[in-house]
Amino acid sequence: MSVFSVESKNKFDIFSKDFWVKIIIMTIAIWIVSFTGLVTSHDGPHYLLLAALIISLLNAFLRPILSFISLPLVVSTFGIFMLVINAIIILLTSALLGEHFIISGFGNAFFFSIIVTILTSIMNLPRKIKKVQNHMFNNEGQDNHIHQSRNENTNQDTNSTTSNRFDENPFNDNPQDKNYTDYEDVN
Numbered sequence: 001m002s003v004f005s006v007e008s009k010n011k012f013d014i015f016s017k018d019f020w021v022k023i024i025i026m027t028i029a030i031w032i033v034s035f036t037g038l039v040t041s042h043d044g045p046h047y048l049l050l051a052a053l054i055i056s057l058l059n060a061f062l063r064p065i066l067s068f069i070s071l072p073l074v075v076s077t078f079g080i081f082m083l084v085i086n087a088i089i090i091l092l093t094s095a096l097l098g099e100h101f102i103i104s105g106f107g108n109a110f111f112f113s114i115i116v117t118i119l120t121s122i123m124n125l126p127r128k129i130k131k132v133q134n135h136m137f138n139n140e141g142q143d144n145h146i147h148q149s150r151n152e153n154t155n156q157d158t159n160s161t162t163s164n165r166f167d168e169n170p171f172n173d174n175p176q177d178k179n180y181t182d183y184e185d186v187n
Contacts, residue, residue, distance in 0.1 A: 004092040019056075021127070026052035031121035039094075040102040051093055058089045075166075086113035094182040 013019055027049045034041055034048070041047050045062060066085045073081040087109040094103040103109045 001160060006149055017186070023049065023056060023173045024053050026055065026116065026120050027122065029116045032119060033115050038103065038108045038115070038117070040104075041100060043100045046059065047097060051101045052094045054096055055089060056094060062092070063089060083110060083114065086110075089113070 027045070030039065030048045032140055033039060041051070063085060063092065066088065067082070070081060070085065087106055090103060090109040090113050091106065094101050094109070103112060
């Protein structure tokens with residue numbers, strides 16, 4: 001499936017509504033963190049939106065490579081080294097945007113990434129809950145439909161003139177109760 005496909009279920013499909021909602025949420029989180037002084041951006045909200053877009057794209061394409069290269073460190077630190085990878089991505093974003101998005105130092109990038117991650121997780125929580133509810137109710141509705149059609153098939157089978165001994169009671173081996181047929185050897 002193409003990356004440019006509108007119907008794609010890809011996590012990083014730039015034409016999907018879900019992708020842009022995540023970008024907007026990250027932009028709001030970056031804007032909130034900008035009041036702490038960890039980041040400097042005086043040129044307007046469109047650079048915060050651009051920063052969120054660059055961070056998302058770097059997370060999509062560069063983060064897996066950095067994670068693979070640093071896999072021994074990630075495993076030995078029980079995943080805490082991923083915070084360092086996040087800080088590196090923030091510093092790269094700052095370098096790409098220059099004076100429009102300034103983060104001074106690794107420490108600021110480290111704390112910036114932690115705070116933005118927490119804020120985006122909190123802001124994404126209602127969407128995630130809604131997705132889980134939709135998934136649960138859609139699957140439950142499909143399961144009920146399947147069980148209903150199975151029940152209809154069972155009712156049709158029991159109403160027919162020739163019945164199987166397994167229709168009502170699978171443990172009934174009495175030949176007088178149903179049309180009992182032993183399996184014959186083909187030899």
